[in-house]
Each structure stands twice: as C-alpha cells, then as structure tokens.
Amino acid sequence: MKVGTAALTVDAAGMRAQNSSLLLNMIWRERQISRAEIARRTELSPSTVSAIVADLEHSGLVRSIGAGVSRGGRRPTLIGFRDDAFSILGVEMGATHVSVVLTDLRGRVRTHRSAAQQVRNDPEGTLKTVRTLVQECLDAERVPRRSVVGLGVAAPSPVHPSAPGKMSPLILPAWRGYDVREALSTTFDLPVFVDNDANLGALSECYWGAGTSGEDLTYIKLATGIGSGHIIHGDVYRGAGGTAGEIGHIAVDSAGPPCLCGLRGCLVTLIGSGALVERARELMGTKGRKAPTIREIVEGARAGDPAARQIIDGLGQYLGVAVAGLLNLLNPAIVVLGGEISSVGDLLLDPLRASVRKRALSTSMAETRIVTSALGDKSIAVGAATLVLQAALRDRTLFPLQHVGKTA
Known part of the structure; x- marks a missing residue:
C-alpha cells in the first residue's frame, strides 16, 4: 500500500x-x-x-x-x-572575442559588454574575461545573482551531449581538460548551459528573428570558423555526438589547403575570415603591409571596390556548394546568414543563390528563402541566453525560488 x-x-x-x-x-x-x-x-x-x-x-x-x-x-x-521578473546571462566566446549580454525573459538586451580575446589558444584568459564581463553586466544593472535564471555559453566548438562543458580537442586543442560549465557554475553559483555557437545563432533566429513563424531553419555563421545550426520542429538538431552542422569541415577542394581538422580543402580554409583576409591581401595589393580587416572588405565591397567584390563573389560561390547540399538534404524553409561579412547583403546573396541554383534540386530551391540576419552582432550571445530561457520554460524549477515583488 x-x-x-x-x-x-x-x-x-x-x-x-x-x-x-x-x-x-x-x-x-x-x-x-x-x-x-x-x-x-x-x-x-x-x-x-x-x-x-x-x-x-x-x-x-x-x-x-x-x-x-x-x-x-x-x-x-x-x-x-512578467518579462522583467528575472534576468538571464548569455556569453558568446568567438575565436577572437568574448561578448556578454544580460537579457530579460523576452530576449531584450538590458546591457552588453565585449572584449577582444584569443579564445582558441588561451582558455585561462578567456575564462577570466568571461567572469569579468559577466560581473560588469550584473553590476551595471544592479542585478543580484539570486534573480538570474542561469548563464548560457556559445562555444566555437562542437559540444558533445555527454560532456556539455568541454570543447572538442580536435578543434580547440588548447582547451583539453577544461570544463566551461563547471568553471563558470562554480564562480557564479548559477545553472550553466553550453552549446555550439551556430546552434545558438539558429536558436536566436527561431525565437527572435527570421524563424519566429515556426518554420524549419538553418543558420550559417560566417566568421573565423564556418558552422551551421539547424532548427527542426522548433528544436535545435545536434546529432548523435553534437557535431551536426559542422559544414566548415566539408571538403570542397581536394587540392585545397590543409585544415586543422586533418582534412584538406575544407570550406573554412577557403571562406573563413583568415582565408578571406589573405585573399584580400593578394587582390588589394597589401602584401607586406597590415592585413585588411573583414570590416574593410565589407566597406570596400559596398563602395564598389573590384577586389572586395571579387572576394565576396568567391565567398558566395564556395558557400553555395555547402548550401546546395543542405537544401537537398534537409530542405529548410529558411537559410539565414550571420557574421560580419554577411552585412554586405545582396552582394553576397546574389552569387550565393546563383551557385545554389547550379547544384540544388529546383524543388528544394523553390521552397527555401536565403536571407541575411537582421539581429545584429549580439545575436549569438542572445541565443546563449535563449538556451537558458528555453530550458526554464520547459522546467519551471529552473526559475529561482523567490517571490518577486510587483514593479510599477
């Protein structure tokens, strides 16, 4: 009984x-x-x-x-x-920067901090920077930790479901032995959720951007690394080992340059930020001088600079190989491009769409919109905060156990 x-x-x-x-x-x-x-x-x-x-x-x-x-x-x-009942922290660890946002429960950014940081090769310095920026955000809004739901982290690495705080030793060898979730939860005494940055870019678009209508969506991050995140039936699809969406390591040129993953001619070696900058150095006649930045390439393309336009065209053509495969395989309703280089808009979308048309089934192409993100440079950090929000809405016990008084 x-x-x-x-x-x-x-x-x-x-x-x-x-x-x-x-x-x-x-x-x-x-x-x-x-x-x-x-x-x-x-x-x-x-x-x-x-x-x-x-x-x-x-x-x-x-x-x-x-x-x-x-x-x-x-x-x-x-x-x-009550959107203002609690706050959420979102962290983006990019290859060369850290960005932190403090949001309400509707994804609105209350405050934001960022700093340059060599994330790939400096785990100790990165964790120190994250801790500093998180505390600055809390102090700026005078938010006590007891009213924070949790902290989300976007990592420039696949994240295995069985070890959600650890980076891939293949992609980030310097991070071997480090556990981001454990390190930050110990410091702040908060629940910490970690996922791949492109996955969280996709989640951000699903909740606040191009995917709010509920359609299946692919987000492609164009930065130092190239990655994609996929929303299928409202959820991030991560694959069996957390590596779904690693399109940056699709080998598109067997005679291309070697990649850190051990393959040759990976997409990232051809259109990652490093490759674009090197191409710009060659075409813009800046060899031996300071390399142009991605921002300068974007500005040059907008101003009609032939070399910058050629770089963007090449980016669109190579990216089209990967996007055509995605359309044939997953047939998402929307493909969203993110990252600073995507801000050139149609200058990239036109050669990309032309490249896709040559390779994708016409029926796949007809059902998919390819657009650039409108969420801005905080989108992935907001996606990290959204990961916490999603978890808390599914499990109410994640919200702090306290009575929050009414606000005016």
Missing part, C-alpha cells in the same frame, strides 16, 4: 509540474490571456488553472493585468507574463 501511495504521489506531482510548465509556456507565448481561455485550450478544470496561476503569481512570473474584452457576461481578468 505504501509503495502504491508513493507512486500515486509522484505521478500527481509530475502531472502538476507538467501542467505548470504547460500554462507558463502558454502565458509566455500569448503575453496575456484569461484563465477561462487557458482552461478552454488546455481542457484543464477552472480550479486547476486557478491554482496553477496563483502559484505562478506567487513566484513573480505572471500577474493580473486588468479586465479583458467581454464576450458576453463578466469581463475576464487577463493574466500577463
């Missing part, structure tokens, strides 16, 4: 937790909704809905926001999600 009673108690507790997360997600998604409408959509009893809403109000996550429009009878009281 005792075993049976315990099992029933666990089942009831599990059902309450499931229903609580269901309602929380609905209120977050709708922004404001009545108890009656929640009951109608979920088919839960009005008393169950009222009890869960009362609990969510006590936690500070939702609040009553006034009367709605009557459909006959008494006007319903609307329940609204």
